[in-house]
Amino acid sequence: MTKANSAIEVAGLDKSFGRTHALDGLDLEVRTGEVHGFLGPNGAGKSTTIRVLLGLLRADAGTAQLLGKDPWADAVELHRRLAYVPGDVTLWRNLSGGEVIDLYGRLRGGLDPARRAELIERFELDPTKKGRTYSKGNRQKVALVAAFASDVDLLILDEPTSGLDPLMEEVFQRCVREERERGRTVLLSSHILSEVEELCDRVSIIRKGRTVESGTLADLRHLTRTSVTAELVGPPNGLADLPGVHDVEVRGNRVGLQVDTDKLNAVLRSLTESGVRSLTSTPPTLEELFLRHYQDELEEAGAR
Amino acid sequence: MTATVTSAFTPRTGGSRQLAGTAALLRLALRRDRVLLPLWVGVIALMVVSMPGALETAYATPADRAELARQLLTNSSLRATYGPVFSDSLGGLVAWRIGVFAAVFAAIMSLLIVVRHTRDEEESGRQELLSSGMVGRRAPLTAALLAALVANGALALLITGGLAGQGASGALALGLGTAGVGMVFATMAAIVAQLTESARLAKGLTGGLLGAAFVLRAAGDSAEADGSSVLTWVSPVGWLEQLRAFAGERWWVLLLFVGAIAVQGAVAYELAGRRDVGMSFLPTRPGSATGRLGTPEALAWRLQRGSLLGWSLGFLAAGVAFGGITTGAADLVGDNARTREVIERMGGQAGLTDAFLAAMVGMLGMIAALYIVQSVLRLHVEETSQRAEPVLANAVGRVRWAGGHLAVAFGGSALIVVVGALGVAAGYGQDLGPVLGAGLVQLPAVWAIGGAAVLLYGALPKAAPAAWGVAGAVLIIGWIGPALELPDAVLNLSPFSHLPKLPGEAMSWPPVLILTAIGAGLVAAGLVGLRRRDMVS
Numbered sequence: 001m002t003k004a005n006s007a008i009e010v011a012g013l014d015k016s017f018g019r020t021h022a023l024d025g026l027d028l029e030v031r032t033g034e035v036h037g038f039l040g041p042n043g044a045g046k047s048t049t050i051r052v053l054l055g056l057l058r059a060d061a062g063t064a065q066l067l068g069k070d071p072w073a074d075a076v077e078l079h080r081r082l083a084y085v086p087g088d089v090t091l092w093r094n095l096s097g098g099e100v101i102d103l104y105g106r107l108r109g110g111l112d113p114a115r116r117a118e119l120i121e122r123f124e125l126d127p128t129k130k131g132r133t134y135s136k137g138n139r140q141k142v143a144l145v146a147a148f149a150s151d152v153d154l155l156i157l158d159e160p161t162s163g164l165d166p167l168m169e170e171v172f173q174r175c176v177r178e179e180r181e182r183g184r185t186v187l188l189s190s191h192i193l194s195e196v197e198e199l200c201d202r203v204s205i206i207r208k209g210r211t212v213e214s215g216t217l218a219d220l221r222h223l224t225r226t227s228v229t230a231e232l233v234g235p236p237n238g239l240a241d242l243p244g245v246h247d248v249e250v251r252g253n254r255v256g257l258q259v260d261t262d263k264l265n266a267v268l269r270s271l272t273e274s275g276v277r278s279l280t281s282t283p284p285t286l287e288e289l290f291l292r293h294y295q296d297e298l299e300e301a302g303a304r
Numbered sequence: 305m306t307a308t309v310t311s312a313f314t315p316r317t318g319g320s321r322q323l324a325g326t327a328a329l330l331r332l333a334l335r336r337d338r339v340l341l342p343l344w345v346g347v348i349a350l351m352v353v354s355m356p357g358a359l360e361t362a363y364a365t366p367a368d369r370a371e372l373a374r375q376l377l378t379n380s381s382l383r384a385t386y387g388p389v390f391s392d393s394l395g396g397l398v399a400w401r402i403g404v405f406a407a408v409f410a411a412i413m414s415l416l417i418v419v420r421h422t423r424d425e426e427e428s429g430r431q432e433l434l435s436s437g438m439v440g441r442r443a444p445l446t447a448a449l450l451a452a453l454v455a456n457g458a459l460a461l462l463i464t465g466g467l468a469g470q471g472a473s474g475a476l477a478l479g480l481g482t483a484g485v486g487m488v489f490a491t492m493a494a495i496v497a498q499l500t501e502s503a504r505l506a507k508g509l510t511g512g513l514l515g516a517a518f519v520l521r522a523a524g525d526s527a528e529a530d531g532s533s534v535l536t537w538v539s540p541v542g543w544l545e546q547l548r549a550f551a552g553e554r555w556w557v558l559l560l561f562v563g564a565i566a567v568q569g570a571v572a573y574e575l576a577g578r579r580d581v582g583m584s585f586l587p588t589r590p591g592s593a594t595g596r597l598g599t600p601e602a603l604a605w606r607l608q609r610g611s612l613l614g615w616s617l618g619f620l621a622a623g624v625a626f627g628g629i630t631t632g633a634a635d636l637v638g639d640n641a642r643t644r645e646v647i648e649r650m651g652g653q654a655g656l657t658d659a660f661l662a663a664m665v666g667m668l669g670m671i672a673a674l675y676i677v678q679s680v681l682r683l684h685v686e687e688t689s690q691r692a693e694p695v696l697a698n699a700v701g702r703v704r705w706a707g708g709h710l711a712v713a714f715g716g717s718a719l720i721v722v723v724g725a726l727g728v729a730a731g732y733g734q735d736l737g738p739v740l741g742a743g744l745v746q747l748p749a750v751w752a753i754g755g756a757a758v759l760l761y762g763a764l765p766k767a768a769p770a771a772w773g774v775a776g777a778v779l780i781i782g783w784i785g786p787a788l789e790l791p792d793a794v795l796n797l798s799p800f801s802h803l804p805k806l807p808g809e810a811m812s813w814p815p816v817l818i819l820t821a822i823g824a825g826l827v828a829a830g831l832v833g834l835r836r837r838d839m840v841s
Contacts, residue, residue: 054697056839076701084697090690092607093502096591106598107698128590132427
């Protein structure tokens, strides 16, 4: 049933904790060799999904396949081929960071010593410090170095950059790109939308344990609005009546509007009829995409 | 609950900002310890208060008791363990028999409370968030010491009330002295907690100081029959006997407690006010940049070896001490028919020495049950602190991961029992083979308790800490059950009740084999549960 080109294939996943319905028919497909963004607000079920994929939780219903195998039954075999970075890394107080990196490396498929040394340098990590003396960001680096230096096919990163400074965020992004170039698959759960926008080939947006959107950023952008501002030669005419146009604002010869991306053509035609002096068109950011899916939730919460 | 805690706090003005938030933190501490504290206080008080009944059973007439006291005075190895006896009244014998132990337990309770609410909080990072509120620099330490004071005060009250029948002023002296030793070690722990960055190290160091105090007192008491040795006066554990509860109380000795508590408290306060949150006066050494750990078994060993070493040393010391008093103890009960009967009922057959050895080794076995529970529950600690999750996300199966820790738990319990038995044989100076056999025969019972802990952890992870309750119940049944004349149905609940009482009794294989099978079955059932359930996040 699994397509050969899918590293992760999840369908109709259900998981409850007592009365809390954490996953409610979640679907997720990550293709081999891609960097896949996994987005959703707190409590949407991202970490629960990842823990099912790691065989730490057993799903109540639905199917999950990881590299063509069952994450619950074949956990150990699968874990040899994947590396995981949790969002909150806890270390043993009496083990140094270097010891933990080597331990995790050995417990996976092995570790490339040259790459380990290079990564420690790039992340500016002191491997001799002991567990409790690391700051949050440095604990993340320990897990990141261990993951990136491991010889694995799949990386599962659950909000891996929480606590990293912008310079280290940059290093992280470069490392993820290198992983993709080597043909590895990355599942990246994140709240940092610019990071996802920068790195991911495709994204899945989940909400309340269910996938609400999945596709390339280009696909998703088609589903949303582009904002257009223009300075015209003459007054605009009939713009507001065009299908898919919203929030038209006219000030003399200047006009600003929002348009459903697939209706952009008609708007441009109408603008050129009036003569265009200048034109800016901004595609929707991921942030806008994201917010649109949670708009009603925000409204419920009384925001805006 | 948090709401109550925060709303109870009213900011103070003026010069006492260093203590701002103490009331709120104290309430938080008492709320967090709402089960732990009553349990500690209750068990220690019960131990003391049940003693007159037990002694009355063993030494029924005043003449018996006078004879006991006379012999005790001449037996230096018994004095080393229990301290000298100052009065042959029932109260005086209670103070002799249990005073030192109640004081040591009160000290352990106090040092755990103080470290738990000071260094533990800082190490876990929780203090940072608390201290970002209106919490003064010295408030956490004050709240921790007040929590210890509440516990020790309750203990003093219960002991005084429970023993009042033996004489009110003696009961008060024993209660205050026990609580006094507790508070001396509370303030000592307060200093140590400022010095180290690790809560575990702070507990270990203070526990080591307590051990040293006990040894000083033991040496002093073994040298002098009336507690007049300088060594006894130097040890806070010895001050309790200097109070002479039930033997013409010397109230001025309380000033020693007050003085020590005040001085140590002042030092701890001075240090606490000068240092950064989370930092310590002793630096932590850097570790190795590369590691050799490569298997889950090696990781389990690395994580548990320090604790196993500590337990082994403790068992060795306790074994030597038990072995050392064996001859004296057997002589002592030799002439008393009723005591002989009780000792025989508690475990012995022919030969009082054998009976005493069997009782002591049996005690080591029951204490080893505490070790195995602690060691098995390390799995629970690893899981709930989220350190298990990344390990299990590697190519490590749950059973293999648990297996490493269980090997340390079950093998380690065998190691400490053997080391303890070797200590007993060394202290006694003979009978190595029989004593070693007596030690080994304890293991099936220890492992059965360990199996119960594995089952609880594997099948009912939320109830895993209940394994402590199992070990505690076994200890209470074994320790004071016979003296309290509990019905056999209750005594038989403990696996230790079914073991042959070696040396002395004939070896009997069925209970040993059955208990081993039960232990193995419980472990297997626990591992099956662990494989099937969700990991707790």
